[in-house]
Amino acid sequence: MIKRNYLEDLNKSNKPFIIYKSDNGFDLYTNFSKKIILTNKNIEKFINNSNKLKFKNKETDLFIGFFGYEILNNLIDVKIKKQKGLKFPKGIFYKPETKIKFSNKLSYNSLESIKSNKVFSINLNKTSYKKIFNKFKKKIKTGETYQIKICTKYKNTSQIDALDFFCRLVKSNMAPEAFMIKDKNYSIISCSPENLINKKINYITTKPIAGTLKKSKKLNKVKALAFFKKNIKETKEHNMIVDMERSDLSKICKPGTVKILKKKTVEEYKDLYHYVSLIGGKLKDKVSSLDIIKAMMPGGSVIGCPKISTLKLLNNQEKENRNIYTGSFGYIKFNGDMRFNIIIRSILNYQNQSEISVASGVVIDSNAKNEFNENYIKAKALMDLYK
């Protein structure tokens, strides 16, 4: 009960805070002593210095925050032309002084009833989606990309109670990489299922997801696995991501140590099954945090393959800034350990503008209508939070 009041008081106090899913509950970080807004100029220095600070084994000896999509492109020398959109920071990290553990059952009653707007506009209609889809299919035929993800964006103007949204979201869609950030002029609410980097001492793992199946009464985990194995399109997409992530890890790991630890397994979530693999490797001796971030980000499974040429195709196509979408949220500890996810299934609310971005993959045998609809299904769980 004390903790519940704590959440309500904290939320009312307008003090920035972050909540991140932990193994057996949630961790809340607050009382930030530093806030670093990232730019192309300071990002490398920030990452390089983040693990040079003295690690006193305190649970708050870390920087927590996010890298947006654009800054991660720029970090690996992929340029993006000027795009439209919110003028939202490219990345923000915080140094917390307080960490509090919560159980999985976050309960919070929103005190004021902030009325959020239920109506959304979409930045790509079915016709223009289809046009881009066909264009990318041609690029697959000529071998410029093997798989590419088209992003669509749902937007509205709305005031939201971020903590209320997050509590309701994790109640219905608990996810291993769920997080929220609330700061003075923005909030992010996410039920990301995908871990991109889990680095402890000299070992690193990544857990790509490729393949999603909606739950139904007839399905169970065994049947879902049989579905994925039989489905050639899902299998090919997944294979490609596994080989790509093996290669990304191989840039920073010792030869012979990169292994598929869990090959094509099914994970069960409230409304869906995911087709997941776990890959790990032992880091080379002189690899820095910056090397790791540049090798792994932006996470390949949400971009397509091969990464660089596919990013270029996407960036030429997309007129609007992705902001946080397909960036990464997580932390770097002062001892160099790291945990980062891929920011998907997320709401960004900035100066009362909300946006929800979703994407689905184009491979040679995908169908424009199915993928457009899959995008809508992915966004719906988040749009349903607005009432």
Place this chain on the structure above:
Amino acid sequence: MIYIIDHKDSFTHNVVHQFSNFDDVECDNFNKIDQKKLTKAEVIVFSPGPGSPKNYPISSSIYKKFKGKKKIIGICLGFQQILYCEKGKIIEQKKIYHGYQSQIKVISDNSLFKKNRKFNVGRYHSLKLKEPFTAKNFEITMRCVISNVAMAIENNKEKVYGFQFHPESFLTENGNLLIKKILSA
């Protein structure tokens, strides 16, 4: 030393790790070639990559310069790069194989590998070799069991080898053995 020329692919570092089982490996982007490493290398490997061989004139000129002087190995796009330099035509195929596991068969008596042996391999290619293809000292030594598409070429005289499939993919059985045999040839 083995010098791997990267065509900015997302599979190249799997190739690097695979070859590292057998020798020291250096790897650079095709547009950032280090001439010293190139001269020093005993083996040159052309990596997989997006697009078509005609997009990579630098790789073509490296091939032409070192053919017969060093062992050359091409994988996927690298395989096509070799064929393209040998006046082969690289064309789009109707069925596209990305992340696909296929069975292939050794079809030649002159191959380093045992004739009629079948094994599973991982494939990532939009384009293929147009046939008939002939070039002096070159032989197509493996084909896809179902589509009959050319999957490997060997030129045991000038030590040029190429695979349309990916020996480094987790989908390929005995990929390490394959590379070991080529390197010791």
